[in-house]
Amino acid sequence: MVSTGIQDFGTPLLLEEHTSVTPPLTATSPPLCAACHSPNSPQRCSTCKSIHYCSAACQKADWALHRLLCKQHTKSSQPDSTYRRALYLQGEKGKPHFVWLKYGNDGLPLDKAKCFPSTPASEVKTIAFHNRYRPYWIQISYDSNQTRRELKGNGTVRQLLGTTTAEVELAWRGPLLVLAYSAEDGLSKPALDIDVDALGPLAEYLRLRAEYRGPVFVEQPQKRYTEEEWKEIISRAPKVTLMGVPR
Numbered sequence: 001m002v003s004t005g006i007q008d009f010g011t012p013l014l015l016e017e018h019t020s021v022t023p024p025l026t027a028t029s030p031p032l033c034a035a036c037h038s039p040n041s042p043q044r045c046s047t048c049k050s051i052h053y054c055s056a057a058c059q060k061a062d063w064a065l066h067r068l069l070c071k072q073h074t075k076s077s078q079p080d081s082t083y084r085r086a087l088y089l090q091g092e093k094g095k096p097h098f099v100w101l102k103y104g105n106d107g108l109p110l111d112k113a114k115c116f117p118s119t120p121a122s123e124v125k126t127i128a129f130h131n132r133y134r135p136y137w138i139q140i141s142y143d144s145n146q147t148r149r150e151l152k153g154n155g156t157v158r159q160l161l162g163t164t165t166a167e168v169e170l171a172w173r174g175p176l177l178v179l180a181y182s183a184e185d186g187l188s189k190p191a192l193d194i195d196v197d198a199l200g201p202l203a204e205y206l207r208l209r210a211e212y213r214g215p216v217f218v219e220q221p222q223k224r225y226t227e228e229e230w231k232e233i234i235s236r237a238p239k240v241t242l243m244g245v246p247r
Helices: 056-066 070-074 155-161 166-171 196-211 227-234
Strands: 083-089 097-102 124-131 136-143 176-182
Touching: 056 196, 070 097, 083 155, 083 196, 124 196, 136 196, 155 166, 155 196, 166 196, 176 196
Parallel strands: none
Antiparallel strands: 083 097, 083 176, 124 136, 136 176
């Protein structure tokens, strides 16, 4: 499907401003099971050795996602120390795949534009979230289509989510570039090398934004609130926002 509509995912809210949240992992936290988030996760994938599981059952449950990047990871070599690995969801078709971006002294990628060959630089926007089961931020760059070009639905997202519904078809259009950043340093330093364990949280977030129209938060994963549930939460905290609109 094709649309000429503007694509804007806005600015997520901070859930911790409205209610208590579970503290996220830190860089020194032990790795959790990629499937069930158990802290007792002694098993690692024997191929990529970069993702942890608590049991063979959880590893099997996660395989449909993990197989998309597992072998790629073993063949992904850093060109030199100025490059960082990113994840690219190219667009119309194909699997997600790793790309290497070169960074300057200011911590910004120098060749990000290569992933958006048909997008004016001013129309590339970003949105970020922090999954509490991972010790890093995930940032998604996307085509905001401010000039209303014909922009096709992202077939890689459809494949990743295993669906062809109209919501997913039009929710994510054009290419997506996914980076990982230190939860402590943020954007002040170059991105981290994104790893295979980012794919699960990414897929969960892509599905959330495709299917859900309620308040969206930086802290993920999140509950899909009904309007009544959200009104109840913010009624206990004056001078906050309802669905992003000041009260």
